[in-house]
Amino acid sequence: MTEDAPLPPLAEILASARVVALPLATRFRGVDVREAVLFEGPEGWTEFSPFAEYDDREAATWLAAAIDFGWMPQPAPVRSxxxxxxxxxxxxxxxxxxxxxxxxxxxxxxxxxxxxxxxxxxxxxxxxxxxxxxxxxxxxxxxxxxxxxxxxxxxxxxxxxxxxxxxxxxxxxxxxxxxxxxxxxxxxxxxxxxxxxxxxxxxxxxxxxxxxxxxxxxxxxxxxxxxxxxxxxxxxxxxxxxxxxxxxxxxxxxxxxxxxxxxxxxxxxxxxxxxxxxxxxxxxxxxxxxxxxxxxxxxxxVALLREHEASVDRQDWWLQRLSRCHAVLAE
CATH class of the missing domain: 3.20.20.120 (Enolase-like C-terminal domain)
Structure with missing residues (x-):
């Protein structure tokens, strides 16, 4: 992570993490269901959703983005x-x-x-x-x-x-x-x-x-x-x-x-x-x-998070992946 976006402890991320599985109306990119991890930082909610086939090092860049968005103020917008x-x-x-x-x-x-x-x-x-x-x-x-x-x-x-x-x-x-x-x-x-x-x-x-x-x-x-x-x-x-x-x-x-x-x-x-x-x-x-x-x-x-919560095995898969990517960023 950069100096202005320090890496928060893994436990802080996992404390609010929710894994969802959302059905698509039309098959896209070879999938019918899109899975993602959502969690909340000091600046608001953020998302970690690298595609399943990406390895941990590539996926870690997605986690860096999620942390930056959840923990850091974003650049000022020039359009609404x-x-x-x-x-x-x-x-x-x-x-x-x-x-x-x-x-x-x-x-x-x-x-x-x-x-x-x-x-x-x-x-x-x-x-x-x-x-x-x-x-x-x-x-x-x-x-x-x-x-x-x-x-x-x-x-x-x-x-x-x-x-x-x-x-x-x-x-x-x-x-x-x-x-x-x-x-x-x-x-x-x-x-x-x-x-x-x-x-x-x-x-x-x-x-x-x-x-x-x-x-x-x-x-x-x-x-x-x-x-x-x-x-x-x-x-x-x-x-x-x-x-x-x-x-x-x-x-x-x-x-x-x-x-x-x-x-x-x-x-x-x-x-x-x-x-x-x-x-x-x-x-x-x-x-x-x-x-x-x-x-x-x-x-x-909150109700939609509960309604579209991923299965227990998919939650485990995603949270383990997030943990591995966190370790990559910690390097």
Whole structure:
């Protein structure tokens, strides 16, 4: 931890820790239930929810973010609300209108593409359905999560560019591939955004130095907290979009704090993902209204924490994981 965010004792964290399991309305990122640990610090409630497949060292960065948000005052906001996008999972084209209906007033949609087991034709059909639902004035961006190789990505951008894309997020896995793809598609006017090449990289600034992206997608938990993410954006010198990591409303409030503190925010942010949940920990949840989220801390509802409490074995799994990550930070 940094000097201005000392590591609190593990017992202090565990004293208020609650593990929840929230059902999703639509399968997303391969899961139907999202699990998270919520706990309360001097500044308010916070969230620790690294994806299950991440090792302890990577997950420890998420814990650092949770501690920073719960124990330290956050940077002063420069806006009181944040415009957000709809997120469309890799559903069939016929399901697109129902997904978009969950997002009140969002003018932008991010569409997941390159899903394992699907074909480019499935992506084209899904994106076409989103464009039809959003109309010509809607903003449409894609997210491939690094699943295409260079040639597949170039072919896909050609196939999908007709839908007037705002940008394509992480079309390839490596910085080198992103740089080459950006060179190949510049003439088409389709910007390239980097996500995993920032949040999962040993050097989050490498993508900017390589000229491999037009903008960055930043997430508060994976980058170690609001202040750390702000430092990365400032050092990169690129426009930024703030996105969620499928957080509960408590975690989304951390993302909103990051978006609110950015000096410039030219893009709608991917913080409307509570709309993908069938249940949440707050009432009301932090869901978009007229396309925006308010900026401010969120406290969970005691009854909802009880209703959505994870099973005993999953509670044990998460609290042991949290303890191991705490030990990593203590090193």
């Amino acid at each position: 609300e944040v415009r957000v996008n709809a997120t469309v999972p890799a559903v069939d084209a016929a399901s697109v209108p129902a997904v978009l209906a969950r997002y009140d007033g969002c003018r932008t949609a991010k569409v997941k593409v390159a899903e394992q087991g699907q074909r480019l034709a499935d992506d084209v059909a899904r994106v076409r359905a989103v464009r039809a639902a959003m109309g010509p004035e809607g903003r449409l961006r894609l997210d491939a999560n690094g699943a295409w190789n260079l040639d597949e990505a170039e072919h896909a951008v050609h196939a999908l560019a007709e839908f007037d894309l705002e940008y394509v997020e992480q079309p390839c896995g490596t910085v080198e591939e992103l740089a080459e793809l950006r060179r190949r598609v510049t003439y088409m006017g389709v910007p390239i955004a980097a996500d995993e090449s920032v949040r999962k990289a040993a050097d989050p600034l490498a993508v900017a130095r390589a000229g491999a992206a037009d903008l960055l997608v930043v997430k508060a938990q994976p980058l170690g907290g609001v202040r750390r993410a702000l430092e990365i954006v400032a050092a990169a010198g690129l426009p930024a979009v703030v996105s969620s990591a499928l957080d509960t409303s408590v975690g989304l409030s951390m993302g909103a704090a990051l978006a609110a503190a950015l000096p410039d925010l030219d893009y709608d942010c991917g913080l409307g993902t509570a709309a993908l949940f069938a249940a949440d920990v707050a009432a009301p949840g932090l869901r978009p209204v007229a396309g925006v989220l308010p900026v401010g801390r969120v406290a969970p509802d």
